[in-house]
Amino acid sequence: MLSALLARRVPVGVDIDRQLAHLLEGTWQRVLSPDQEILERLRGVEEHFGVRVLPEGFEATGPIRAADVLVPGAQVCFSGTVHSPRHG
Numbered sequence: 001m002l003s004a005l006l007a008r009r010v011p012v013g014v015d016i017d018r019q020l021a022h023l024l025e026g027t028w029q030r031v032l033s034p035d036q037e038i039l040e041r042l043r044g045v046e047e048h049f050g051v052r053v054l055p056e057g058f059e060a061t062g063p064i065r066a067a068d069v070l071v072p073g074a075q076v077c078f079s080g081t082v083h084s085p086r087h088g
Contacts, residue, residue: 024053038060
């Protein structure tokens with residue numbers, strides 16, 4: 001069990017399950033297009049550890065389409081490496 005593994009590395013007095021939930025909440029905020037599988041897995045974690053990670057009443061609406069977010073005025077940040085015969 002993950003709690004047992006974390007217990008060996010977390011200082012005494014720290015609520016390990018709450019700490020795990022906190023880490024998962026941070027991860028959840030970075031999920032761009034949550035699908036039903038992700039929701040089911042996180043709900044299983046919530047039930048197992050007795051913590052809340054997902055926003056109350058959250059339901060998957062399907063994948064995000066580019067047209068939904070690439071609208072006039074949207075700011076886009078690209079990171080990574082570009083390979084181009086023209087620009088190197």
